[in-house]
Amino acid sequence: MIKVREVEFDDLKPVFQLGHHLFRASAFPILYRNWDEYEILDRFMSDSQFCLLAEDENGELAGFIIGSVIKKPKSSWTYGYINWMGVNEKFQGMGIGKKLYNSLIRRFKRNGANMLMADTSPKNMDALKFFRKRGFNKEENHVYLFKNLKG
């Protein structure tokens, strides 16, 4: 039986470690580069109601989802932004991502969100399939550019 609940302070380390494992540098360099302890700590400190995890009956961490609500000044849009999500490989394909997603969306709606936003690497076919199945369709490409300032 999988339970979804809010992340607590003691969960930050295991959640960070699961993300660190899932967003492997070789597969998703951009995701990997942007994922660090401060990223999750920042999200947790700003609004912990949008930091959720799923665990099994033994308390094993199965997955997490981290979001934020962004209210644009002078706009009628309030965005529910899915910053990060990940499900331990062992638990993938069992509906846990969907469960986490649905819990977060309920919280977004309660907080006035009327538009959803998510991003991932264009090579991340699992995540793209997941989001497309959830009805995300207005896709835009985004290019990251890097320049080494050392030396």
Ligand SMILES: CC(C)(COP(=O)(O)OP(=O)(O)OC[C@H]1O[C@@H](n2cnc3c(N)ncnc32)[C@H](O)[C@@H]1OP(=O)(O)O)[C@@H](O)C(=O)NCCC(=O)NCCS
């Ligand atoms: C994307 C991810 C979160 C999906 O989690 P999950 O728990 O495996 O997904 P679920 O079991 O809830 O599947 C939900 C739906 O997505 C589909 N789906 C999930 N993974 C899929 C895959 N690898 N191939 C095809 N479809 C997939 C399922 O078929 C299911 O479809 P349904 O709505 O018709 O039932 C998971 O694959 C993951 O953690 N990936 C690595 C981290 C990552 O890429 N995160 C996203 C970017 S931050």
